[in-house]
Amino acid sequence: MDIAVIGSNMVDLISYIDDLPKEGETLEAPDFKIGCGGKGANQAVAAAKMGSKVMMVTKVGDDLFADHTIQNLERYGIDTEFTSKVSGTSSGVAPIFVDRDSKNRILIIKGANQHLLPADVDRTADKLNKASLIVLQLEIPLQTIYRAIDFGCEHNIPVILNPAPASKDLNFDYVCKSEFFIPNESELEILTGMPVATEEQIKQAASTLINKGLKNVIVTMGSRGAMWITKEKNETVESQKVTAVDTTGAGDAFIGCFAHFLVKDGDVLQAMKKAAAFAGLSVTKRGTQSSYPTVMELEAFLMSRK
Numbered sequence: 001m002d003i004a005v006i007g008s009n010m011v012d013l014i015s016y017i018d019d020l021p022k023e024g025e026t027l028e029a030p031d032f033k034i035g036c037g038g039k040g041a042n043q044a045v046a047a048a049k050m051g052s053k054v055m056m057v058t059k060v061g062d063d064l065f066a067d068h069t070i071q072n073l074e075r076y077g078i079d080t081e082f083t084s085k086v087s088g089t090s091s092g093v094a095p096i097f098v099d100r101d102s103k104n105r106i107l108i109i110k111g112a113n114q115h116l117l118p119a120d121v122d123r124t125a126d127k128l129n130k131a132s133l134i135v136l137q138l139e140i141p142l143q144t145i146y147r148a149i150d151f152g153c154e155h156n157i158p159v160i161l162n163p164a165p166a167s168k169d170l171n172f173d174y175v176c177k178s179e180f181f182i183p184n185e186s187e188l189e190i191l192t193g194m195p196v197a198t199e200e201q202i203k204q205a206a207s208t209l210i211n212k213g214l215k216n217v218i219v220t221m222g223s224r225g226a227m228w229i230t231k232e233k234n235e236t237v238e239s240q241k242v243t244a245v246d247t248t249g250a251g252d253a254f255i256g257c258f259a260h261f262l263v264k265d266g267d268v269l270q271a272m273k274k275a276a277a278f279a280g281l282s283v284t285k286r287g288t289q290s291s292y293p294t295v296m297e298l299e300a301f302l303m304s305r306k
Contacts, residue, residue: 001053001054001055001079001127001130001131001132002047002052002053002054002131002132002133002260002263002264003044003047003052003053003054003055003131003132003133003134003135003259003260003263004054004055004057004124004127004128004131004133004134004135005040005041005043005044005047005054005055005056005057005058005134005135005136006040006057006058006116006121006134006135006136006140006144006148007038007039007040007041007043007044007056007057007058007113007116007135007136007137007139007140008038008039008040008041008058008092008110008113008116008137008139008140009036009037009038009040009041009056009058009060009069009073009083009091009092009113010036010037010038010039010041010091010092010093010094010108010113010139011034011035011036011037011065011068011069011091011092011093011094012033012034012035012036012037012094012096012248012287012288013032013034013093013094013095013096014032014033014034014035014096014097014098014246014248014286014287014288015029015031015032015095015096015097015098016029016030016031016032016033016098016246016286017029017030017097017098017099017100018030018099018100019099020097020099020105033286033287035287035288035289035290036068036069036072036073036288036289037094037096037248037249037288037289038058038092038094038113038139039137039139039162039164039252040056040058040135040136040137040139040140041056041058041069041072041073041289042249042252042253042256042288042289043135043137043162043252043255043256043259044056044073044076044078044135044256045073045076045078045256045289045292046252046253046255046256046257046259046260046278046289046292047135047256047257047259047260048076048077048078048256049076049256049292049293049294049295050256050257050260050261050278050295050298051260051264051295052259052260052263052264053077053079054076054077054078054079055078055079055081055082055124055127055128055131056073056078056079056080056082056083057082057083057116057120057121057124057128058082058083058113058116058140059083059084059085059086059112059113059115059116059120060083060084060085060086060091060092060112061085061086061089061090061091061092061111061112062085062086062087062088062089063090063091065090065091065093066085066091069083069091070083072289076289079127081127082120082123082124082127084120085112086112086115089111089112089115090109090111090112091111091112092108092109092110092111092112092113092139093108093109093111094106094107094108094109095107096248098246098247098248098286102244102245102246102247102283103247104246104247104248106248108139108165110139110140113139113140114140114141116140116141116144117141117143117144118143118144118146118147120144121144121147121148121151122147122151125151128151128155128157129151129155129157131157132157132158132263133157133158133159133160133259133262133263134148134149134151134152134157134158134159134160135159135160135162135255135256135259136148136149136159136160136161136162136178137161137162137163137164138162138163138164138165138166138167138170139164139165142167142169142170142171145161145174146171146174149161149174149175149177149178150174150177152177152178153177158178158179158180159177159178159179159180160178160179160180160182160255160258160259160262161175161178161180161181161182162182162183162251162252162255163175163181163182163183163187163191164183164184164187164251165187166183166186166187166190166191168190168191170191172212172213172214175214176212176213176214176215178214178215179215179216180215180216180217180218180262181209181214181216181217181218182217182218182219182220182254182255182258183217183219183220184219184220184221184222184251185202185219185220185221185222188202188205188206188209188219189205191209192205192208192209194208199221199224199227199236202219202221202227203227203229203234206219206227206229207229210229210230210231215230216228216229216230216268217229217230218258218272220251220254220255220279221239222239222247222250223239223244224238224239225237225238225239225276226239226254226272226275226276228268228269228272235269235272237269237272237273237276238276239276239279239280240276240277240280240281240301240305241280242280242281242283242284243284244283244284245283245284245285245286246283246285246286246287246291247283248287248288248291249282249287249288249289249291249292250279250282250283251279252288253275253278253279253282253291253292254275254276254278254279255275256292257271257274257275257278257279257298258271258272258274258275261274261275274298274302277298277301277302277305278292278293278298280301281293281297281298281301
């Protein structure tokens with residue numbers, strides 16, 4: 001197995017809007033879609049679409065969304081042995097509002113994701129210890145995150161931690177055990193309390209995390225690309241110029257694709273470049289996982305930009 005994703009799944013309820021209604025106001029929205037999402041599941045699907053063998057450790061509810069979510073993961077070839085149902089609980093859902101400028105606003109209701117516990121990590125041990133990389137996010141309990149990081153350390157498996165949604169309760173004694181820490185600009189701002197309006201400010205904010213003991217910080221910056229900071233270096237990868245239709249899930253697209261190429265080739269900068277292209281392609285279509293390109297589409301896109 002290449003990658004184990006321990007994290008969330010959500011059902012995306014996507015409204016495409018012209019304006020958000022004011023208090024007491026009802027507006028008509030031009031379109032609506034239901035899709036499969038959740039940061040963990042999105043990243044798993046992105047890696048699987050690139051060809052990685054992926055295991056997903058997650059929880060669904062016992063509602064009408066549960067089987068659909070499991071079947072969707074399996075459709076992409078993802079191992080769902082440790083994707084289980086929680087009785088009497090709803091699946092996670094994410095109402096998403098996408099405006100005319102393709103910007104999104106997202107609410108999450110964690111549902112069954114809150115029931116993914118440290119013991120669930122331990123139950124996967126025989127298979128998890130064969131992974132080449134563990135990928136984590138923050139839509140599940142922090143204690144489960146910490147146990148997964150410890151498991152990675154115990155078995156010499158590198159960990160990617162995506163601190164999304166950002167939490168000031170993060171224990172950096174654990175966080176610093178991860179190999180890669182990948183926030184976006186707003187998450188970096190929340191975690192450091194520093195401004196991130198310019199690339200220099202982003203560099204300064206990320207450097208404070210390096211000073212805390214993190215090895216590698218990669219900040220995804222949307223249309224500005226991504227920045228990689230270590231004690232020794234600072235590298236920026238430009239984004240691909242595309243016409244954005246829906247930016248939902250673009251950060252997850254980057255992380256899943258990056259994880260795939262990191263495991264495959266071990267070249268961080270090249271993995272970032274391919275991940276930036278993958279994420280760029282994803283925003284040219286509506287939806288989340290449904291917008292992620294195939295290997296052939298990514299290769300063709302990269303060739304066209306040479």
